[in-house]
Every structure is written in C-alpha cells, then in structure tokens.
Amino acid sequence: MRGRLTTGVLAASLAAAGCAAEPPVSPLPIEAPSSAAPSLTASALPPATRSAIPSATPLRPTPSRPSKRPPRTGRPSRTPSPPPSCEGAVVHTIDLTTDELALVPALCVAAGAVLRIEHIGPGEVTTDAPGLVAQHYEAGVVEIRFVRPGTVVVTIPQQGDSHDIPVVVR
Secondary structure, three states: OHHHHHHHHHHHHHHHHOOOOOOOOOOOOOOOOOOOOOOEOHHHOOHHHHOOOOOOOOEOOOOOOOOOOOOOOOOOOOOOOOOOOOOOOOEEEEEOOOOOHHHOOOEEEOOOOEEEEEOOOOOOOEEOOHHHEEEEEEOOEEEEEEOOOEEEEEEEEEOOEEEEEEEEEO
C-alpha cells in the first residue's frame, strides 16, 4: 500500500508541475569518429536523432590531425631550459673529508642550482662573480646558490692548495 501511495503522489506532483506534459527530448547530433566516412547524412542516424537534424544538412567529422605547433601558454618562460649537456636546478654536494677536489669536473647547471660544500670553515670558499650567486655559511657547510646565468669560478682550499671549479649557469 505504501509503494502505491508514493508512486501516486510522485505522478500527481509531476503532472501538476507540468513535467509530464513536456515533449520527449531527442539526443543531440553526434560528431562522426575520425575513421568514419568524410561526411554523413542525417538519414544514416537513428530515427530519434533524425528529427532533430534537417534532412539536407550533412555532418562533417572534426579533423583529427594534431596541431603543428605546441599550444601557447599565458606567459613566456623567463629562463630557457638548459641544453641537454647541462643539468637542471640540482644540488651538488662536495664533502671535503672524502672528495678529492682535483677530480671534480666543471659544472653546467641551470639557475637555481646549489653547490653545497661540507666540512669547511667560514670565509674559506670564494667566488669570482658575487653578483651571480647567493652564498651562505652555517655549521661547517657553505651553500652557493647560482641565481643568475653566467660563468662563476668557485675557489675552494683543500690541504694547502686552492682548487678552482668553473660553473656555467644557464
């Protein structure tokens, strides 16, 4: 009894709201897949869809070719990406207790990279281009952040000798 009452109330409320008097909605025309024929006519569609399309209107599939150029973004990048031979904005760590500075090669990094030198005293590490780096010392560790593109030579003392490490920043 309860199920009939609920169904009756629902039907009465829909009829009162005018929903039952609305004509049925037909589906929108669809775009043909890229593997289909170049054009379709409305007669090739199901009967419910045919009523929504004038009979003389051919349907054209959308092109499936990818764009030749990449999509444009809102604003251009400020720094170009580094060439494949350069590393990105990475952290290079040199531990003076285990690493031999004579074997450290020249570096090529992106702006934002950090050279971290461990087990060294304050004021011992120098750079030839202080405008291109931000240098910080704390608890035996020097961190040199490369903030602008250019070439910086980092000089590090080890066992009485000074070792120069050239760093190219892109």
